[in-house]
Amino acid sequence: MEKTTITLQMDKSAVSLIDGYNCVNCGKCEDFCPVAAIEERQKEVCHLCPDCTERKALTVQQVYDLRLESCTLECPLGISPQGYIGLTKADKLKEAYNLVAEKNPLPTICGYICHRPCEKVCKRGTLVDEPLQIRALKRYLGETFIDLPLTPYPEIHDLHIAIIGAGPAGLTAAHGLAQKGYKVTVFDQAGEAGGMLIRGIPDFRLDKELACLEILKLEEAGVNFEFGYKVSPSNIEGMLKKYDKIIVATGAQVPKTLPIEGWRGQNRFFAMNLMEKVNAGFGVKLSGSVVIIGGGSVAMDTARAALRLGAEQVTVICLESGEDIPAHNWEIEEAKEEGVALIEGVSPLRFLGDVSKLEGVEYAEIKNLDLKTLKFDLVAGSESKLAADYVIVATGQRSDHEWKDVKGVIFAGDILGGECSVIDAMASGRAAAIAIDNELMGRDYLDFEVDREIGLGERKYKVYPAKKLELQFEGLNTIDPASRIESFEVVEIGLDDDEAILETERCLGCGYRYVDAETCLGCGVCLKVCPKGDVVSMVAVPKQGKEGS
Numbered sequence: 001m002e003k004t005t006i007t008l009q010m011d012k013s014a015v016s017l018i019d020g021y022n023c024v025n026c027g028k029c030e031d032f033c034p035v036a037a038i039e040e041r042q043k044e045v046c047h048l049c050p051d052c053t054e055r056k057a058l059t060v061q062q063v064y065d066l067r068l069e070s071c072t073l074e075c076p077l078g079i080s081p082q083g084y085i086g087l088t089k090a091d092k093l094k095e096a097y098n099l100v101a102e103k104n105p106l107p108t109i110c111g112y113i114c115h116r117p118c119e120k121v122c123k124r125g126t127l128v129d130e131p132l133q134i135r136a137l138k139r140y141l142g143e144t145f146i147d148l149p150l151t152p153y154p155e156i157h158d159l160h161i162a163i164i165g166a167g168p169a170g171l172t173a174a175h176g177l178a179q180k181g182y183k184v185t186v187f188d189q190a191g192e193a194g195g196m197l198i199r200g201i202p203d204f205r206l207d208k209e210l211a212c213l214e215i216l217k218l219e220e221a222g223v224n225f226e227f228g229y230k231v232s233p234s235n236i237e238g239m240l241k242k243y244d245k246i247i248v249a250t251g252a253q254v255p256k257t258l259p260i261e262g263w264r265g266q267n268r269f270f271a272m273n274l275m276e277k278v279n280a281g282f283g284v285k286l287s288g289s290v291v292i293i294g295g296g297s298v299a300m301d302t303a304r305a306a307l308r309l310g311a312e313q314v315t316v317i318c319l320e321s322g323e324d325i326p327a328h329n330w331e332i333e334e335a336k337e338e339g340v341a342l343i344e345g346v347s348p349l350r351f352l353g354d355v356s357k358l359e360g361v362e363y364a365e366i367k368n369l370d371l372k373t374l375k376f377d378l379v380a381g382s383e384s385k386l387a388a389d390y391v392i393v394a395t396g397q398r399s400d401h402e403w404k405d406v407k408g409v410i411f412a413g414d415i416l417g418g419e420c421s422v423i424d425a426m427a428s429g430r431a432a433a434i435a436i437d438n439e440l441m442g443r444d445y446l447d448f449e450v451d452r453e454i455g456l457g458e459r460k461y462k463v464y465p466a467k468k469l470e471l472q473f474e475g476l477n478t479i480d481p482a483s484r485i486e487s488f489e490v491v492e493i494g495l496d497d498d499e500a501i502l503e504t505e506r507c508l509g510c511g512y513r514y515v516d517a518e519t520c521l522g523c524g525v526c527l528k529v530c531p532k533g534d535v536v537s538m539v540a541v542p543k544q545g546k547e548g549s
Contacts, residue, residue, distance in 0.1 A: 012520075012521065012522040012541050013522060013540065013541060014522045014524075014538040014539060014540050014541055015515065015517045015520040015522050015538070015539055015541055016029075016037075016038075016515045016520050016522070016524065016526050016527065016536055016537070016538060016539075017515060017517075017536070017537050017538070017539045018038075018512065018513050018514060018515050018526075018535055018536055019534070019535055019536075019537070020041075020043070020457070020458065020460075020461045020512035020514070021461065022532065022534050022535045023512035023513055023532075023535045024082060024083050024085070024086025024087055024089075024090070024509075024532055024535075025040065025072060025080055025082040025083055025086065025509075025510075025511035025512050025513060026080050026082075026083025026084070026086065026087065026099055026531060026532070027040070027072065027080045027083060027513065028083075028099070028526075028529045028530060028531055029513055029525075029526035029529060029530055029536065030513055031529075032525050032526065032529045033525065033526060034521065034523065034525065035519055035520070035521055036519070037515055037516045037519035037520040037521070038513050038514065038515055038516075038526065039454070039455050039513065039514055039516070040070065040072060040454045040455070040511055040512075040513055040514075041454060041455040041456060041457040041458070041511065041512055041513070041514045042066075042067040042068070042069070042070055042454050042455070042456065042457050042510055042511050043067070043457040043461045043462060043463050043509070043510050043511065043512070044063060044064070044067055044456075044457060044459065044461075044462045044463070045063070045066060045067075045123050045127055045462075045463045045465060045508060045510060046063065046462055046463065046464050046465070047063060047127045047465060048060065048063065049466075052465065052466045053127055053128045053129070053465055053466060054128065054129050055126065055127050055128060055129075058127075064456075066123065066126070066127075067454075067456050067457065068454065069121045069123070070082075070121065070454055070510065070511050071118040071119075071121055071122055071134065071510075072454075072511060073121075073454065074117045074118040074120070074121055075117070075118055075423075076117070076423050076424050076426070076427035077103050077104050077172075077423065077426060077427050077430060078103060078427075078430075079099065079100055079103050079104060080099070081118045081132075081134045081138075082507065082509070082510065082511055083096075083099050084096040084097070084099045084100055084137070084138070084141065085132065085134070085137060085504050085507050086504070086507065086509065086532070087099060087531055087532060088137060088140075088141065088500065088501070088504050089501065089504035089505065089507070090532055092531060092532060092533075093141065093144060093145075094145065094148075095531035095532070096141055096531075097141045097142070097144065097145045097148070098531075099531065100138060100141060100142075101145075101150070103176075103430065104172070104426065105150070105171055105172060105174075105175035105214075105217070105218055106168065106171065106172070106197075106211075106214055106215070106426070107138055107141060107142040107214075108139060108142025108143055108146055108210050108211070108214050109142075109168075109197060109206065109210075109211050109214055109422070110135070110138060110142075110422065110423060110426075111135055111136070111137075111138040111139025111140070111141070111142045111143070112135075112139055112205060112206045112207065112211075112490075112492070113197075113201060113205055113206055113422055114135050114138070114421075114422065114423045115297075115328055115421050115422075115423065116134060116135040117423075118134050119131040119132065119133075119134050119135065122134070123465075123508055123510050124465075124506055124507065124508055127465050127508075128465045128508075130475075132503060132504075132506055132507055133476060133495070133503055136476055136492075136494065136495050136500075136503070137495065137500060137503060137504065139494050139495070140494060140495045140500045142210075142214070143210065143494060146210055146213055146214065147213075149217060149220060149221065150217045150218065150220070150221035151221065152221050152222055153178035153179060153181070153221050153222035153223070154179075154181045155181060155183070155222075156180070156181025156182075157180070157181050157182050157183075157440075158183075159182050159183065159244040159245075159440060160182070160183040160184075160185065160242070160243050160244055161177050161182050161183065161184050161185070161243060161244060161245050161246070161247065161436065162185050162186075162187065162239055162242075162243040162245070162246045162247070163184065163185070163186045163187070163246075163247045163249060164186075164187050164188075164231045164246065164247065164248045164249060164250055165186075165187075165188060165195065165248065165249035165250040165251060165413070166186050166187075166188035166190070166192075166193035166194065166195055166225065166227075167194065167195025167196060167197065167249060167251050167413060167414075167425065168195065168197060168413070168422050168425045168426045168429065169249040169251070169412040169413025169414070169425040169426060169428050169429035169432075170186055170188075170195070170247065170249035170412070170413070170429060171186070171193065171194075171215065171218060171426075171429070172425075172426040172427075172429035172430050172433070173247050173249060173412055173429035173430065173432050173433040174186050174218060174223045174429075174433075175218060175223070175433075176429070176430050176433030176434065176437075177433045177436065177437065178218075178221065178222055178223050180433075180437050182437075182440075183224070184222075184223050184224065185223075185224040185225070185226060185243075186223060186224070186225050186226070187225075187226045187229045187231050188225070188226070188227055188229065189227075189228065189229060189230040189231075190227060190228075191227050191228055192212070192227060193215045193218075193219075193225055193227075194211065194212070194215055195251055196251065196272070197211060197215075197422065198211060198212070198279065199275070199276045199279050199280070200272055200275050200276065200279070200298070201275075201279075201301065202275065202278070202279070202301050202304065202305045202488065203279070203488040203489075203490070204304065204305075204308070204484065204487075204488050204489060204490055204491050205301065205490070205491070205492075206490070207490055208279075232402070233402050233403055233405075233406045236406055236408065236409060240408050244440065245410065245436045245439075245440065246408070246409045246410070247409065247410050247411075247412050247429075247432050247433075247436070248403060248406070248409045248410070248411050248412070248415060249411070249412040249413040249415065249425075249428075249429060249432075250399070250400065250403070250413075250415055251397075251399070251413055251414045251415060251425075252396075252397035252398055252399050252414040252415060252420065253272075253397060253399070253400060254397060254398050254399070254400055255270035255271070255272055255273065255393070255395075255396075255397055255398075256395050256396045256397065256398055257393075258293060258348065258393045258395055260348060260349065260350050260351065261349075261350035261351065262350050262351030262352065262353065262354075263351060264355065265351070265353070265354065265355040265356065265358060266355065266356055266357070266358060267358040267389060267390045267391065268351065268358065268390075268391050268393070269390070269391070269392045269393070270392070270393050270394075271292070271294070271298050271299065271301075271302040271392050271393060271394035272298065272394075272397060274302065274305075274392060275298075275301070275302060275305065278305060278309070284309055285309060285310050286306055286309040286310045286311045286389075286390055287310050287311065287312065287389060288311065288312055288313070288389030288390070289311070289312065289313045289314075289315070289386075289387050289388050289389050289390075290303075290306045290311040290313070290314045290315070290388065290389065290390045290391075290392065291314075291315050291316075291317060291360075291361050291386055291388040291390070291391045291392070292306070292314065292315070292316045292317070292391075292392050292394055293316075293317055293318070293348055293361075293391065293392070293393050293394060293395060294316070294318055294393065294394030294395045294396070295316065295318030295319065295320050295325045295326055295327055295344075296326040296327050296394065296396065297326070297327050297328065297331055297421075298394045298396075299316055299318070299327065299394035300316070300327045300331040300332060300334075300335045300340075301331075302392050302394050303316050303335055303340045304334070304335050304338055304340065304485075305488075306390075306392065307338055307339060307340070307485045308485055308486070308487065308488055311390070313341070314339070314340045314341070315340070315341040315342070315343060315386060316335070316340060316341070316342050316343070317342075317343045317346050317348065317361070317363055317386070318342075318343075318344060318345075318346070319345070319346070319347055319366060319369055319374060319376065320344065320345070320369065320371070321344040321345040321369075322344070324369075324371060325344065334478075334491065337481040338481050338484065338485050339481075339485070343363075343386075345365060345366055345369075346363045346364060346365055346366060346384075347363060347364060347366050347376065347378065348361050348362070348363045349362045349363055349364055349383065350362050351391060352385065352388075358388060358389065358390065358391060359387065359388070360385055360386050360387040360388045361385070361386050361388050361391060362383060362384070362385050362386075363383070363384055363385075363386065364378050364379060364382045364383045364384070365378070365379040365382035366378055366379060367379055396420075397414070397420075399414065399415040399417070400415075403415065410432045410435060410436060411432075412425075412428045412429045412431070412432040413425040413428050413429060416428060454511070455514065457511075457512065457514075458514075461512065463508050463509065463510065465508060471502065471505050471506045474499075474502075476492060476493070476495075477492075477493040478491050478492050478493060479491050479493070522538070522541070524538055
């Protein structure tokens with residue numbers, strides 16, 4: 001049968017108008033607009049005068065170019081930080097929390113450990129003083145509503161999805177699919193959900209009690225979990241007969257070896273294996289000098305944990321130098337504050353001692369490091385020796401390669417390679433959920449992949465940051481470095497109510513949503529879904545007179 005195309009003509013009596021002064025740029029209206037008539041726009045933030053703020057003045061072109069950057073573009077999950085900051089400022093705390101939790105089932109966890117890519121482009125930090133503490137505000141919202149249950153997942157489809165792996169990628173995929181009305185079962189070989197969130201991250205970075213409460217919400221809302229259940233590639237063929245789709249999110253669980261002389265022997269550990277024992281409460285004790293090999297986040301976490309486990313001296317050695325070190329600057333600074341030493345631009349050559357007694361590590365300086373392949377040249381004559389009672393290798397993890405040829409499944413998270421952060425794994429899980437939903441429903445629309453470019457704001461909304469100078473950044477409170485290495489207590493102290501509200505006041509409010517009146521249907525859905533309430537209005541469309549009248 002030939003396909004019939006029907007064109008509907010609507011006589012609009014009104015269109016939507018968004019007030020850019022009141023809009024918090026949360027994006028709810030854009031998400032729900034049926035005809036994509038709404039877009040994000042960035043206001044011009046003036047900083048042409050050299051004495052305007054502490055930061056150096058910009059040229060006219062730099063001011064214009066800055067309008068193409070936004071914290072809303074940086075969240076891998078597609079959540080608007082400005083949105084939940086603005087809603088918090090407007091005393092719409094529950095709405096702010098729900099804005100995060102809709103796409104992110106682990107807002108409290110991310111409030112502790114997200115590497116905060118949004119803060120890197122915060123215009124407050126670029127133009128005035130320091131970026132907003134976006135991660136801390138997310139933690140504040142998560143802790144405030146830690147006891148608020150998720151809305152029970154609907155039962156819409158008679159389709160069952162299996163997810164292998166209950167880490168951040170698997171949990172986010174489960175949340176996304178359950179929201180769409182699918183039956184979801186998550187399998188994990190461990191006895192609890194969370195993956196390396198629970199077993200790998202040290203307690204001084206993440207409150208595990210709150211983390212477990214947050215993960216439990218998914219089960220209470222309707223996701224089914226099967227623990228102690230190891231799924232291997234040989235099981236997939238049988239599972240595909242029972243489940244409509246399968247997501248494999250098993251993570252990168254296998255440590256990368258360091259095949260140098262003297263590796264096999266006592267007091268040589270892999271970082272993640274050691275941290276799993278520490279987090280499981282096995283009473284791990286260290287002493288003397290400890291050397292950590294590797295320069296990533298896991299290396300810094302392990303180095304700081306080693307101090308708390310009894311080490312007297314901890315040294316991290318890594319191939320990279322300066323800004324090329326993969327750990328984030330704040331992770332390195334916190335480690336140094338606690339007494340961790342860092343030797344950059346070197347490669348370990350061999351372990352000193354014998355199988356029964358480790359004595360140290362010999363290393364040499366390197367040059368011509370290729371950051372992609374990690375190939376390098378040794379600097380002749382630069383060999384040095386570092387005494388060590390323990391060596392912990394933190395050179396990364398890899399996926400179980402037996403999965404690489406498995407067909408009929410969708411992979412998500414660290415098993416795909418690429419960025420190995422919690423928030424990036426979660427984004428991968430969300431993308432996998434959307435891909436499955438689109439495939440099963442037979443549609444092409446991909447809400448995760450919509451064009452997220454931003455337009456240039458109208459001049460009437462121009463922002464003058466000098467007016468915000470009276471709200472200076474006070475900094476986050478942390479436990480004193482000398483005291484915090486005595487225990488695994490969480491180092492970073494969260495914001496209280498007053499501090500959270502004061503922090504939201506520092507936001508420059510750079511972005512807003514704009515309605516294209518020509519495209520707008522006048523349906524008013526944006527007015528109904530706006531969580532702030534004083535942003536959208538319906539404006540009458542002038543009636544055109546008849547021709548000749």
